[in-house]
Amino acid sequence: MAEEFIGAGWAFPLRTDATGSIALVQGDRELVESIHLILATAPGERPMRPEFGCAIHDLAFAPADAATAGRIAYEVRVALERWEPRVTLQDVVVNFDEVDNGRLLIEILYSVRGTNDPRNLVFPFYMIPSEETAELPAQDGER
Template sequence: MGEEFVGAGWAFPLRVDPTGKVALVAGTHEIEESIRLILMTAPGERPMRPEFGCAIHDYVFAPADASTAGDIAYAVRIAINRWEPRIDLGDVVVRFDAVDRGVLYVELQYAVRGTNDPRNLVFPFYVIPPHEEPTP
């Protein structure tokens, strides 16, 4: 299995290359863009493909705690296993960086099928921290 298995596709966000044609990405860059696209798309967002995407958007208003981290990791695992058949997903780890600002990092460890090339991708995810009323 080589590059023909991975394929090529339109670059995201959609743009043109220096020759004025639609920019394409290929190989592992195409897979990385595909993973990001899956994670950035909420189910129901695409009218012609309503099941496509990842349910992490359900957790935007959830507290930044271990329970939410587990739920996010599970949602990511389900979506990537369903929508990206070119990779073998290893581990999904949700790290807390700046919880007070609502920043979580979702780290995916994967390998392109048919290769022994381990890869990882870190996707920032933002929750909206609860607003605390000032005490008088």
């Protein structure tokens, strides 16, 4: 039943299969690729559907702090509730992985609608570190 509900769709990134046809994915893989596609698309990026996507890209230059993490969690929740009706979100948690390198991990806890099967997905989000926190290369003779 859940497999019929999820359906099938084009693989992302777009590619061909062994027969030369457009590669398709189905089941769990379809949901994972759909969530990745939603989060990786900035609103305004698609000409025929400019509102599609997730506004986390507006935060690429924001400071890596708790306020930004909360805003990222909010934007992910809003985007997935709007664009992925096949899942029920349980929680969105943003963890600081490598703050100095600008990497945050977005953990999405969800279940497929109509099932009690909990799932999770971790989506890496890269921010541009500020100049004050970025390490400068060592000059000759410095360590």
